[in-house]
Amino acid sequence: MASPSPKSPEQSDKSKKYDRQLRLWGDHGQKLLEKSKICLINATALGTEILKSLVLPGIGAFTIVDGEKVTEEDIGSNFFLEETSIGMPRAQAATQGLLELNPDVRGDYIDESPEHVMAHTQDFFNNFTVVIATALPEKVLMPLSRQLWATGVPLVVCRSIGFLGYVRLQIKEHCVVEAHPDNEAPDLRLDKPWPALRTHLDKVDVSSLGTKERSHVPALTILYYYMQKYKEMHGGSLPKTRSEKDELRKMIRTSLPPDGDTSGALEENYEQAVRFVNVCINSIGVSAQIQAILDDERCTNLTSESSSFWIICAALRELVQSEGSLPVRGSLPDMAADTTSYVTLQQLYQRQAQLQAEAVYRRAVQIARSLGQSPDIISEAEVKLFCKHSSELYVLRGNCIADEYQNSSPNIAPYLEDPESLMFYYVILRGLERFISEYNTYPGQFDDQVEPDVLKLKTLIGKLLSEWGCPTPVTSDDRVHEVCRYGGAELHSVSAMLGGCTAHEVIKLITHQYKPINNTFIYDAITSTSATFFL
Amino acid sequence: MTENPDSSQKRWGHLRKVLERPGPFSHPDFEPSSEILDFVMTTCKVLVIGAGGLGCELLKDLALMGFKQLHVIDMDTIELSNLNRQFLFRHKDIGSSKAEVAAAFINKRVKGCQVVPHFCKIQDYDETFYRQFHIIVCGLDSIVARRWINGMLISMLNYEDGTLDQTSIIPMIDGGTEGFKGHARVIVPGISACIDCTLDLYPPQVTYPLCTIANTPRLPEHCIEYVKIIQWPKENPWGTVIDGDDSQHISWIYEKSMERALQFNITGVTYRLVQGVVKNIIPAVASTNATIAAICATEVFKLATSCCVSLNNYLVFNDVDGIYSYTFEYEKKDDCLACSQIPQTLPIKDPNKMKLKNLIELFCESTTYQMKNPGLTTNIDGKNKTLYISTIKSIEERTRENLNKTLVELGLKDGSEIMVVDLTSPNTLIVKLKFLNEDVEMSS
Numbered sequence A: 001m002a003s004p005s006p007k008s009p010e011q012s013d014k015s016k017k018y019d020r021q022l023r024l025w026g027d028h029g030q031k032l033l034e035k036s037k038i039c040l041i042n043a044t045a046l047g048t049e050i051l052k053s054l055v056l057p058g059i060g061a062f063t064i065v066d067g068e069k070v071t072e073e074d075i076g077s078n079f080f081l082e083e084t085s086i087g088m089p090r091a092q093a094a095t096q097g098l099l100e101l102n103p104d105v106r107g108d109y110i111d112e113s114p115e116h117v118m119a120h121t122q123d124f125f126n127n128f129t130v131v132i133a134t135a136l137p138e139k140v141l142m143p144l145s146r147q148l149w150a151t152g153v154p155l156v157v158c159r160s161i162g163f164l165g166y167v168r169l170q171i172k173e174h175c176v177v178e179a180h181p182d183n184e185a186p187d188l189r190l191d192k193p194w195p196a197l198r199t200h201l202d203k204v205d206v207s208s209l210g211t212k213e214r215s216h217v218p219a220l221t222i223l224y225y226y227m228q229k230y231k232e233m234h235g236g237s238l239p240k241t242r243s244e245k246d247e248l249r250k251m252i253r254t255s256l257p258p259d260g261d262t263s264g265a266l267e268e269n270y271e272q273a274v275r276f277v278n279v280c281i282n283s284i285g286v287s288a289q290i291q292a293i294l295d296d297e298r299c300t301n302l303t304s305e306s307s308s309f310w311i312i313c314a315a316l317r318e319l320v321q322s323e324g325s326l327p328v329r330g331s332l333p334d335m336a337a338d339t340t341s342y343v344t345l346q347q348l349y350q351r352q353a354q355l356q357a358e359a360v361y362r363r364a365v366q367i368a369r370s371l372g373q374s375p376d377i378i379s380e381a382e383v384k385l386f387c388k389h390s391s392e393l394y395v396l397r398g399n400c401i402a403d404e405y406q407n408s409s410p411n412i413a414p415y416l417e418d419p420e421s422l423m424f425y426y427v428i429l430r431g432l433e434r435f436i437s438e439y440n441t442y443p444g445q446f447d448d449q450v451e452p453d454v455l456k457l458k459t460l461i462g463k464l465l466s467e468w469g470c471p472t473p474v475t476s477d478d479r480v481h482e483v484c485r486y487g488g489a490e491l492h493s494v495s496a497m498l499g500g501c502t503a504h505e506v507i508k509l510i511t512h513q514y515k516p517i518n519n520t521f522i523y524d525a526i527t528s529t530s531a532t533f534f535l
Numbered sequence B: 001m002t003e004n005p006d007s008s009q010k011r012w013g014h015l016r017k018v019l020e021r022p023g024p025f026s027h028p029d030f031e032p033s034s035e036i037l038d039f040v041m042t043t044c045k046v047l048v049i050g051a052g053g054l055g056c057e058l059l060k061d062l063a064l065m066g067f068k069q070l071h072v073i074d075m076d077t078i079e080l081s082n083l084n085r086q087f088l089f090r091h092k093d094i095g096s097s098k099a100e101v102a103a104a105f106i107n108k109r110v111k112g113c114q115v116v117p118h119f120c121k122i123q124d125y126d127e128t129f130y131r132q133f134h135i136i137v138c139g140l141d142s143i144v145a146r147r148w149i150n151g152m153l154i155s156m157l158n159y160e161d162g163t164l165d166q167t168s169i170i171p172m173i174d175g176g177t178e179g180f181k182g183h184a185r186v187i188v189p190g191i192s193a194c195i196d197c198t199l200d201l202y203p204p205q206v207t208y209p210l211c212t213i214a215n216t217p218r219l220p221e222h223c224i225e226y227v228k229i230i231q232w233p234k235e236n237p238w239g240t241v242i243d244g245d246d247s248q249h250i251s252w253i254y255e256k257s258m259e260r261a262l263q264f265n266i267t268g269v270t271y272r273l274v275q276g277v278v279k280n281i282i283p284a285v286a287s288t289n290a291t292i293a294a295i296c297a298t299e300v301f302k303l304a305t306s307c308c309v310s311l312n313n314y315l316v317f318n319d320v321d322g323i324y325s326y327t328f329e330y331e332k333k334d335d336c337l338a339c340s341q342i343p344q345t346l347p348i349k350d351p352n353k354m355k356l357k358n359l360i361e362l363f364c365e366s367t368t369y370q371m372k373n374p375g376l377t378t379n380i381d382g383k384n385k386t387l388y389i390s391t392i393k394s395i396e397e398r399t400r401e402n403l404n405k406t407l408v409e410l411g412l413k414d415g416s417e418i419m420v421v422d423l424t425s426p427n428t429l430i431v432k433l434k435f436l437n438e439d440v441e442m443s444s
């Protein structure tokens, strides 16, 4: 079978293996993933579940830091530890188990406690893309949190206890280029067409088209035509209110040509034009969120340390200042039309997006140079992506866990007015941390100590609340009792749920796609509910 | 009570704490004791349907939540593109049965666990097989299969004088994912909303109009569909139907699609897109599967142990923007096709105009029915009559001419009952026709 035209690109085994995820974060997301180095502190069931969902999609490498030996109880909840590994260093056994999952991933381990590593190799944790810590006691968490906050390495702290889960993200600043919003309105610029688009659209006199041409004209052209008519009738202004938009819709609906059929049924393209009224006329100004990013100090005061994100932002800012709007996205929704009319329009959008991206790219390179940075840090592909997604840019600013723990007046009281709020569990988990620091064991760890531990934990929580100036007794006794009942038990299915969620948060941090949580996630498996708080 | 040394092992200390201690949030029926874990380990039989992305996770989760009497059923074999998430499989396993490899892995890793694999379709088994289970968990990507097992569990319900015999109920937990979205739900057949009660959750797949594909293509997808639907049957390069897993087939479609796209000045045809369109690929990642399967496994544990009240009854999950979950109760549908026990009435506007093929289209396209290839029989004047069945070649040939006959021409009357058999249910659906047009002319 001779085939004159393009040969199929040979698909590598890697792209076949990762096919289902490449459709989500693309080859560029995968590349970042493959360059990443992840550190896991403590190979608990939760810890290995997180790493599992990172090793499978193909992170570059991981390192496990854990000074514990594998126990019988570990085997009962941790899938990556086997009966034969009891007594072995937990870091080593878990590393072996996880490496089996994906030959493309490298992994190593340090059979030392995190305290020891911190004390002996000061900057050890600074060399990772993300550090994940599970079951880490407060006294180690505090200095680690401070250290990583200072160096800008993201830290993810998680805990799984009984039916409860906790994930806390610490990151100073995180920039997202592709947020992948669920429903995005098309970016058509009909209210403010650039010259080439205007010239093209002005050429078509929709009302004088014959029946056949009429059924092939794209909805966009129809809408533009009646927008002009509307403007002529309304002193040059476009419909804003609902009734004004209804009027425009009516103009489109009642625009039957003299020879048209009178069945009252609109042709598909006219139906679409009517539907476009809502999404397409809203003036594409710059949203407050995006404006805030463009006006951010990091964008207006660039330094020789500025990242490519902020340099491109600065270049984008100049374009927005001169043109009054963000670059055109360059994509066109499908609409009933003949091929040529549609493709011509599409090419106009693509061309404009291309020109604007090139302008931003040239400017960004200049800026990088003027900052004394290598122009190579700006890639054309990155700028293109940036411009295409400029309406969804997102900058997350978190705060430091050590600051949260030392904050004497966290903003939690309003949540506690709702008796169902999962914020209660946050308070209890903070109490639990103190319990562990003070008694070196989990509350309820021993069968005969459950009741006494309930009292001890209540006292600790009471103290915390009074330190925070919260009215006591504000927490529910039942919940304290429930947490003591767990006695530090780690239920596999709860850890697996948190493991999946946390792994995806780490993937967000690595790929700069999708918005991560900010900053505390609580999961209650009893009620199958979850909540996110900013603390 | 038999002696069970295993459940008292230190290894299961985590589970014992939540099962042997009283808790303020447990189910009203919960009485903490060591017997609960014994039941989970020795008696409670759980069937996992599907050994794919969710199934692998479910088996791991259940095995580590103490379940030992596990069965897994899956008709598929392992492919390279499974390995980014179906973590019980390795490169060397490609081509082997998913169910068998998954079962062997779990049995080796979790000592004492006895997963029994079934390398076949769920339709290959009948009620006697399904009756042995206490709980069924589904990790499926097919709506048809979900509906089929749902129908099976409903057909197994026992009603005595209109009262549901509680012991005939087998609860079903259903999970599903697509990219970073997913759901988990608990179905108590006959009591809470079933799969068919919520059929509007599964809108029929979007298809492109044929005239667009043939005459006015605009998107790369239109070009690919053209090659798939029009060019392939015409040129039939290998004399077979398209096999989405055959790279030669995909390459051919890719090349032809590129040609067509070039001809129309359309950009964006890629090999990946061709594969996606031809195979109708749904993106999938390890993390979402892990999350949804774990929520389902937790619900199995709750049902088996009564340690907490079950999810009531639907949870949606999405971690595109932060981590979002929402739990709500789906209502049972009063006239549900599968679980309502209410005879279905189908209003027919114009029986003189409606042809049998229109009726079949209605069964396939309406949100209420969403059938695949329904086979229709009826009873006319006490005699069984096959109206149309497409799945058996000889009957198809014999009944094909009925497709263009109107309902009246076929002898159907107001009140006639049509028996419908379809892949979406193991049960025959009886639909009573209600002719809205009273003045029915007799066929000439």
Ligand SMILES: [Zn+2]
Pocket: B193, B194, B195, B196, B197, B198, B332, B333, B336, B337, B338, B339, B340
């Ligand atoms: Zn139902």
